[in-house]
Amino acid sequence: MQPHNFIIFFYKTIKMDSKNTDEFIKKIKILIHHFNKNIKPFLNENTSTTYNYKSDIMDGLLYLLLNTQKNNTHLNSAINISKFNKICVSRQALDKRCKHITLEHINKINNDFYEIFLKDFADLFNHTDGLNVNVYDVDNNKGYKTIKLLTIVNDKNLPRDLHINKDMYKSEIKLFYDCLEKGNYDLKKHFVLDKLYFSDKFTKKMIEKKLTFIARMKDNSTYLTKFNIDLKNNIFNDDYEVIDNKKNKIRIINYKINNKLYHIATNLLDKDKYKLSFFKDAYKKRWNVELFIKITKANTNLESMKTKDNLKLEINTKMILLITMIYNYIINLYKKYSKTEKSINNSQFIKSFYDDLLIKFIKGNFNKKELVFLFSLFLVLYIDSNKKNNKRRGIMPYRTKWHYKSVFKRI
Numbered sequence: 339m340q341p342h343n344f345i346i347f348f349y350k351t352i353k354m355d356s357k358n359t360d361e362f363i364k365k366i367k368i369l370i371h372h373f374n375k376n377i378k379p380f381l382n383e384n385t386s387t388t389y390n391y392k393s394d395i396m397d398g399l400l401y402l403l404l405n406t407q408k409n410n411t412h413l414n415s416a417i418n419i420s421k422f423n424k425i426c427v428s429r430q431a432l433d434k435r436c437k438h439i440t441l442e443h444i445n446k447i448n449n450d451f452y453e454i455f456l457k458d459f460a461d462l463f464n465h466t467d468g469l470n471v472n473v474y475d476v477d478n479n480k481g482y483k484t485i486k487l488l489t490i491v492n493d494k495n496l497p498r499d500l501h502i503n504k505d506m507y508k509s510e511i512k513l514f515y516d517c518l519e520k521g522n523y524d525l526k527k528h529f530v531l532d533k534l535y536f537s538d539k540f541t542k543k544m545i546e547k548k549l550t551f552i553a554r555m556k557d558n559s560t561y562l563t564k565f566n567i568d569l570k571n572n573i574f575n576d577d578y579e580v581i582d583n584k585k586n587k588i589r590i591i592n593y594k595i596n597n598k599l600y601h602i603a604t605n606l607l608d609k610d611k612y613k614l615s616f617f618k619d620a621y622k623k624r625w626n627v628e629l630f631i632k633i634t635k636a637n638t639n640l641e642s643m644k645t646k647d648n649l650k651l652e653i654n655t656k657m658i659l660l661i662t663m664i665y666n667y668i669i670n671l672y673k674k675y676s677k678t679e680k681s682i683n684n685s686q687f688i689k690s691f692y693d694d695l696l697i698k699f700i701k702g703n704f705n706k707k708e709l710v711f712l713f714s715l716f717l718v719l720y721i722d723s724n725k726k727n728n729k730r731r732g733i734m735p736y737r738t739k740w741h742y743k744s745v746f747k748r749i
Contacts, residue, residue, distance in 0.1 A: 358675040358676070358677075359675070359710065360706075361675055362671055362672065362675040362676075362713075363706050363709050363710065365458065365671050366668070366671070366704075366709055366713075367704070367709075368454070369454070369664070369667070369699075370699060370702070370704060372450070372451075372454065373396070373699070373700050376450070377396075377399070377447055377450075378394075378395065378396050380443075380446070380447075381395040381396070381399065381438075381439065381443060382394075382395055384443060385438040385439070385443075393419075393423065393427045393431060393432070393435065395435060395438065395439070396700060396701060397419055397423070397427060397432060397435055397701075398432060398435025398436045398438065398439055399439060399700065400419060400696070400697060400700050400701065401415055401416070401419060401432040401433075401435065401436055402436055402439065402653070402654075402657045403657055403660065403661050403696060403700070404418065404419070404692065404696065404697075405639075405654075405657075406638045406639055406640075406654065406657050406658045406661050407637070407638065407639070407692045408636070408637055408638055408639055408641075409639075410639070410692075412429050412432075412433075413429050415429075415432070416428065416429040416432050418697060419432065419697065422697045422698075422701065439653075441649065441652055441653055441656065444653060444656045444657065444660070445656065447660060448656060448659055448660050448663070451660065451663050451664070452496075452498060452663065455496050455663065455667050458667075458670075458671070458674075459492065459493075459494045459496060459667075459670055461492045461493040461494065461527070462493075462527055462528055462620075463492060463493060463527055463528050463529075463530050463552075463620060463623060463624075464490050464491075464492070464498065464523055464524065464527045464528065464529045464530065465490070465491045465492065465493075465530045465623065465624045465626055465627040466488065466489070466490050466491075466514065466529055466530065466531050466535075466627065467488075467489060467491075467531075467532060467624075467627045467628065467631065468486050468487065468488050468489070468510035468513060468514075469486070469487050469489065469631050469635070470484050470485070470486055470487075471484070471485060471486075471487055471635075471640055471641055471642070471643065472484055472641060472642050472643075473485055473642075473643050473645070473646070473651060474642075474643070474644045474645055474646050475646055476646065482642070485502070485503050486503040486509075486510055486513055487500055487501065487502055487503065487513075487640075487655065488500075488501040488503070488510065488513045488514055488517055489501070489627060489630065489631060490517075490523065490627075491626055491627040491630045492527075492626075493623050493626060494626075494666065494670045495626050495629065495630050495633075495666045495669075495670070496663060496666050496667060496670070497630060497659055497662050497663060497666070498523065498524070499517070499523070499659065500655050500656070500658060500659045501513060501516070501517045501520075502651065502652050502655050503516075510534065511534065511535055511537075511540070514531075514535060515543060518543060518547055518549070523549075525548070525549065528550045528551065528552055528606070528620065529544070529549060529550065529551045529552070529553075530551075530552045530553075530620050530621060530623070530624045531551065531552070531553045531554070531624075532553075532554055532624070533553070533554040533555055533556045535553055536553040536554070536555050536556070536559070536603050540553070541586050541588055541603070541605070542586065544605065545586050545605060550604070550605055550606055551603075551604060551605060552602060552603075552604045552606070552617060552620050552621060553602070553603050553604070554600065554601065554602055554603075554621065555590070555601040555602065555603050556601075557599070557601065559601065561580055561588075561590055561603065562590070562601055586605070587605075587607065588603050588604065588605055589603070589604050589605070589606065589607055589609075590602070590603055591603075591604065591614060591617050593614060593617075593618060595618075600621065602617050602621060604617065630662070630666075633684050633685065633688070634658065634662055636685055637684075637685055637688045637689065637692075638658050638661070638662070639654070639658075640655075640658050643655075661696075664699075665687070665688055665691045668691075668713075669682055669684070669687065672713070
């Protein structure tokens with residue numbers, strides 16, 4: 339296949355008409371514009387340092403982002419930045435750039451990005467779950483310690499927060515209460531949680547904060563006594579109200595899926611507005627937070643952060659939050675505007691995003707033609723075929739093919 343035929347092939351397989359392609363590219367350009375016209379001036383104005391001609395503050399931000407990739411090294415990140423700048427920038431110089439980017443700066447950047455994303459992918463839920471991560475600790479016999487993180491994700495796998503627990507002995511539920519105290523959540527959204535969280539203390543906290551919740555209950559919960567009696571008599575009561583030990587009124591919703599019983603507790607009491615189907619759908623979508631954790635742990639250094647400094651640990655976590663927001667937003671944009679029904683191979687796309695797209699994304703200024711080239715490569719090559727025949731398109735050997743290299747030479 340000749341290079342120009344190869345390019346035409348990708349234009350066709352991107353599965354977008356001209357209108358949707360324009361909208362897709364427009365949204366991507368908004369993000370690129372945000373880096374160059376908002377983030378760069380913000381960091382320049384709020385960091386007390388000067389830069390020589392070799393690098394700028396955006397190299398420091400890029401260095402932090404590249405370092406979040408799984409199995410990547412700081413030296414490799416410095417080499418990639420030097421290649422793009424076409425001038426040698428040492429790892430030590432980039433380390434100095436990073437020191438001027440504080441946790442407050444990163445939180446501001448993350449919050450601004452999240453507001454941009456909400457305009458395109460607003461939803462009703464805060465899907466919440468915790469995960470264990472290993473952190474380097476020279477004083478520990480194992481060489482590392484295990485701490486907990488709490489993540490809040492929306493329906494589209496766009497994360498709202500990665501809340502870190504610096505105290506390794508603090509439980510997941512206490513970490514959730516800390517998150518509520520800090521107020522880093524959307525009051526308009528319903529919290530959807532697994533059965534670990536539900537208790538009298540939980541309902542009291544949520545009602546005090548005027549937050550709504552949809553929480554699964556354990557099968558042996560005392561609130562299910564009435565339901566268990568009905569079940570013995572073959573009477574299935576799917577929705578009733580109870581008063582908890584703190585005198586708060588809550589609803590208990592019970593339903594079956596494939597002969598498996600689910601018990602849901604909620605303070606959404608309006609039965610006309612919130613029907614059984616609403617709660618089934620809400621809890622089913624909670625699986626997104628599990629997928630987010632799995633994909634993030636597989637492609638970033640989240641599972642094994644090699645630092646014992648608490649501040650560096652939190653900065654690395656927030657940079658992982660930023661990188662996951664960016665690539666998940668791109669994936670969801672493609673799903674929104676593309677006509678294909680095939681799903682994206684997330685891990686392959688994320689690897690290509692780190693290796694080939696991230697530097698150009700932050701430091702480059704694409705035109706429409708270049709963007710279509712790049713996203714047709716990254717998205718179309720890494721889409722799974724129909725699951726019926728289990729064929730997969732887009733495996734790593736494409737990187738070594740002459741036509742892949744040819745397109746990148748043109749860009």
